[in-house]
Amino acid sequence: QAQLVESGGGVVQPGGSLRLSCAASGFIFNSYAIYWVRQAPGKGLEWVAVVAYDGNSKYYSDSVKGRFTVSRDRNTVDLEMKSLRSEDMGVYYCAKGSSDCTSCNEWFDLWGQGTLVTVS
C-alpha cells in the first residue's frame, strides 16, 4: 500500500532551522515528483516546494525561496528550513505528484498525515 510519512516537526525559535523528512513506500519512488504543502492554523493549503523524480529540478514558492531547500535520496524527501518566521508555522504535508514533474502540470494523488511546525 502506497504511503507517505512525515517526520521532523517541532518547536523552533524565530530565525532557527528545522529539517523535515518524508518517507515513501509502496510505489516506485524514482518515477514521481514529491511536493511539500503547508497549512497554517485555521488557514488554507499553500504549496511550498517540489522536487522532480530525479532530484534535478526543484521549484519553490516565493515565500520560502532562498530559505528552504528540498532534496531527495533513496525513498526519502527532505525539506531543510532556515531563517524560520512565525508565518512558516503550520502543518507540513508531503504529497506524491501524479507524474515526474518533467512538466509539473499534475496533481497530488497521495498525501501524508502531516507534521506540525511551531515557530515561537
Next chain:
Amino acid sequence: SYVLTQPPSVSVAPGQTAILTCGGDNIGSKSVQWYQQKPGQAPVLVVYDDNDRPSGIPERISGANSGYTATLTISGVEAGDEADYYCQVWDGDTDHQVFGPGTTVSVL
C-alpha cells in the same frame, strides 16, 4: 502570479446538490483538481484533470471547467460531505502550483 477564487462557504440540505466554484483567468485552459479535507485530516484528491475521479470517489462527485470558472458538483449531499474543498492548478508561467482559498461545505 495566478490567483484562484472560491466562495468561503456553501450550505446545502441533505439530498440536494452543492455546486462549488473556482474562478481564475482563463481557467478553462488549465487542468483543475479538487481536494476534500475534513477536520484534522490530510486532503484527499476527489477530482483531477477537470472531471476525472480517482478510484473510490463516488460518481455523485463531478467536475467541469470552462472559460473563467471551474465547478465541483456534489449530488445527493450527505452529512459525510461536510468538509473544506480546495481547487488547484499549475501555473506554467512560474512553475508554481496554486491552491484556491477553499470552500467550506456545510450540510444543514
